[in-house]
Amino acid sequence: MSNTSYxxxxxxxxxxxxxxxxxxxxxxxGPGSGKTRVLTYRIAHLINNxxxxxxxxxxxxxxxxxxxxxxxxxxxxxxxxxxxWAGTFHSVFARILRVEAPKIGYPGDFTIYDRDDSKSxxxxxxxxxxxxxxxxxxxxxxxxxxxxxxxxxxxxxxxQDAELMSYDKMQKRPMTHEIYKRYVNRCFNAxxxxxxxxxxQMFRLLHKNPEEVRAKYQRMFEYVLVDEFQDTxxxxxxxxxxxxxxxxxxxxxxIVGDDAQSIYxxxxxxxxxxxxxxxxxxxxxxxxxxxxxxxxxxxxxxxNEVITFNKKQIKKEIWTDTPGGNKIKVMRAIxxxxxxxxVSNAIIEYKNRYHLANSDIAILYRTNAQSRVFxxxxxxxxxxxxIYGGLSFYQRKEIKDVLAYVRLTVNPRDDEALxxxxxxxxxxxxxxxxxKLAEYAREKEISMWHALVEVAPGVRSRxxxxxxxxxxxxxxxxxxxxxxxxxxxxxxxxxxxxxxxxSDNSIEGISRLENINxxxxxxxxxxxQDEVIEDEFTSMDRSLSGWLQNVALxxxxxxxxxxxxxxxxxxxxxxxGLEFPAVFVVGLEENLFPSFMSMGTSEEVEEERRLFYVAxxxxxxxxxxxxxxxxxxxGQIRFNDPSRFLEELGDENLETVEGRRHGSSGGSRFPExxxxxxIKKLRQSRRAMPAIDVANFSPSPTEKIIEGAEVLHLKFGxxxxxxxxxxxxxxxxxIEFENIDDPTRxxxxxxxxxxxxx
DNA sequence: GGGGGCTATGGGGGG
DNA sequence: CATAGCCCCC
Numbered sequence: 001m002s003n004t005s006y007x008x009x010x011x012x013x014x015x016x017x018x019x020x021x022x023x024x025x026x027x028x029x030g031p032g033s034g035k036t037r038v039l040t041y042r043i044a045h046l047i048n049n050x051x052x053x054x055x056x057x058x059x060x061x062x063x064x065x066x067x068x069x070x071x072x073x074x075x076x077x078x079x080x081x082x083x084x085w086a087g088t089f090h091s092v093f094a095r096i097l098r099v100e101a102p103k104i105g106y107p108g109d110f111t112i113y114d115r116d117d118s119k120s121x122x123x124x125x126x127x128x129x130x131x132x133x134x135x136x137x138x139x140x141x142x143x144x145x146x147x148x149x150x151x152x153x154x155x156x157x158x159x160q161d162a163e164l165m166s167y168d169k170m171q172k173r174p175m176t177h178e179i180y181k182r183y184v185n186r187c188f189n190a191x192x193x194x195x196x197x198x199x200x201q202m203f204r205l206l207h208k209n210p211e212e213v214r215a216k217y218q219r220m221f222e223y224v225l226v227d228e229f230q231d232t233x234x235x236x237x238x239x240x241x242x243x244x245x246x247x248x249x250x251x252x253x254x255i256v257g258d259d260a261q262s263i264y265x266x267x268x269x270x271x272x273x274x275x276x277x278x279x280x281x282x283x284x285x286x287x288x289x290x291x292x293x294x295x296x297x298x299x300x301x302x303x304n305e306v307i308t309f310n311k312k313q314i315k316k317e318i319w320t321d322t323p324g325g326n327k328i329k330v331m332r333a334i335x336x337x338x339x340x341x342x343v344s345n346a347i348i349e350y351k352n353r354y355h356l357a358n359s360d361i362a363i364l365y366r367t368n369a370q371s372r373v374f375x376x377x378x379x380x381x382x383x384x385x386x387i388y389g390g391l392s393f394y395q396r397k398e399i400k401d402v403l404a405y406v407r408l409t410v411n412p413r414d415d416e417a418l419x420x421x422x423x424x425x426x427x428x429x430x431x432x433x434x435x436k437l438a439e440y441a442r443e444k445e446i447s448m449w450h451a452l453v454e455v456a457p458g459v460r461s462r463x464x465x466x467x468x469x470x471x472x473x474x475x476x477x478x479x480x481x482x483x484x485x486x487x488x489x490x491x492x493x494x495x496x497x498x499x500x501x502x503s504d505n506s507i508e509g510i511s512r513l514e515n516i517n518x519x520x521x522x523x524x525x526x527x528x529q530d531e532v533i534e535d536e537f538t539s540m541d542r543s544l545s546g547w548l549q550n551v552a553l554x555x556x557x558x559x560x561x562x563x564x565x566x567x568x569x570x571x572x573x574x575x576x577g578l579e580f581p582a583v584f585v586v587g588l589e590e591n592l593f594p595s596f597m598s599m600g601t602s603e604e605v606e607e608e609r610r611l612f613y614v615a616x617x618x619x620x621x622x623x624x625x626x627x628x629x630x631x632x633x634x635g636q637i638r639f640n641d642p643s644r645f646l647e648e649l650g651d652e653n654l655e656t657v658e659g660r661r662h663g664s665s666g667g668s669r670f671p672e673x674x675x676x677x678x679i680k681k682l683r684q685s686r687r688a689m690p691a692i693d694v695a696n697f698s699p700s701p702t703e704k705i706i707e708g709a710e711v712l713h714l715k716f717g718x719x720x721x722x723x724x725x726x727x728x729x730x731x732x733x734x735i736e737f738e739n740i741d742d743p744t745r746x747x748x749x750x751x752x753x754x755x756x757x758x
Numbered sequence: 759g760g761g762g763g764c765t766a767t768g769g770g771g772g773g
Numbered sequence: 774c775a776t777a778g779c780c781c782c783c
Contacts, residue, residue, distance in 0.1 A: 061772090061773075062772090062773080063773090088773065089773080090773050091773085114773090115772085115773090123777090134767095137768095139768095195772085195773050196773095198773080199773095263771080264771080264772080266770075266771065266772090267771085267772070267773085366770080366771080367769095367770060367771075368770085368771085369769080369770090369774090389771090389772085423760090426760090426761080428759090428760070428761095429760090430759060430760040430761075431759085431760075432759055432760080433759080433760090460759080461759080461760095552773095553773065554773095555772075555773075571770090571771065571772090572771085573770090573771045573772070574771085574772080595770065595771085596770095597770060597771095598770085598771095611771085633769090634768085634769060634774095635769095635774075
């Protein structure tokens, strides 16, 4: 046995968990309690105890987590770490399905439909059925379909389920089951799997082939570990059980999780799996990691405090033995843009006072749309930053266009890809032709590609269609003879995409071209990867098809940025598992965090609270929370109360910051907020703020704004002009507003949006 | 029958 | 603020 000095880096509970080799094991791990360390050291420990690396399966939820895990294992055991089956549920199953999918009727080169593909497919089905797409909302239907799949409810079972059917009837969507059925058929006929299918088809594969397939993987995966178990759904748990729960199994299953950090119930995750696990594996050994090594005392205490407002939880209290540290700062901004300014000013101050690097700092928000104002202010202050998520590289139009051709090259039955590019670049195949084609395909239950081949000879746009067919055939032929890079190069040239983009000299056009080039570089890297791992699953993976499968499951989070020292901007969801010396959690307002979409039931609010818990526990030393009194949301100004979560942190952990004056900093049209009171007091004063009917708001011409006029301002509400000074373009109105804390405001008429009343 | 421009509509978190 | 669908022109 090799070096086991890593055991000395662990506390007692951690060490027990790591050294637990045989039988089921559950680790409940609070934030910052060394969960990843336990997981990786346990894998290293297994390898040191002569377990073959490729017989260890470690499932995570993000590629990043999987990659980090591998890197950390490698530091202990060396290159053998690369043979561990560590990856996301989706990527590991996709890898297996590439080999095994033909056993359940799919091609090995199956396409992965992303969310947009699924959505346009559902919309097409709705159109075919002549249903009202306002009633039959594609997103609602997709979430219905997704949750059916995640609960192993087939279209047949769905139609027999009285509860589901009556719910749909109540929602005025009685045809949901029919849409579900058609959706499944259309995906299957296109040789495509959506994200849920990667799990569902894996389940079906194991379930239907107990001898050849299931037994093979049961034997292969001697040890199974699941990270973030609280985020698993029913289907994922069933797959895990198929792999480890069988006659004669060693039951070497280890799950790691924290119910307080369960934030994915919207995609079917259920904490019930934790309770179920204890029932299914009664001999399970349970270890609770509660000592927090990450954050200073006030942060830890506030986190404990806030989570007690949730009824549903496994009792657990995190603690730290390093007392002291800063209190949590709470900052109020008058508007969303002001919030951007306050936060970037605070960042500058932190960097100076605490000598922080950009990379020590993160701004976390509830929704991607909030990133814009921070971006603006950070750029203005020359602070380097990187935004994660949002429109990822692979979701950009030009990238999706190229990928659609790649998909067609690999699998011409891919209807969604075909629809996307059959007329891009323009080749004279319009809506009418496409509709005819689609109808033909639907009647004969064949793919659009086959329809195209059959229909082409006898119709008016014959020539264009035949050209397209020849194009795709030539791409396929090229792919037979060349490597992935050469084929993609051929694709962008032969299809005319490259030419088309090069003729566009706008800034957007140039950036599109750059993106295509970046994509090409990516393929090249992929092809030239020199790492050779010879097994049934990876030896063939340098192909175009392998590359496609790879990128289909990548997200923005997976790209390493060129610049190293940057401030991180990301959603609270994607921040899970990360930590930063200084964290700014922003937009802490009712209707935003908690989200207006999740305020209906107490369960939903509890999930939002767990999300908040995740957010604040990312901070190691300096935590700042901010909220804006007014904010642009959906194209209008909204006034929201400060988030309820701010009141749940325990006042002794908070420090409410006075708005500092930065008179010369300019840029903002809004005066600094003056004295900031306690949050409760603010709440009351805010309530007096009238909601402005934005639809009927129309700014008056500036000459109408004279002394004594009653005016309405979009952000500040109703007020009276007391004075006008300056001349022409530089006129400034002094206005007393009725319902804001700091009523006297000076407003530049050139920029102001004021409506004269009466 | 295809192409281009305009209007209306919807808008969360992610593999 | 982005995309889909619609209308009008070629």
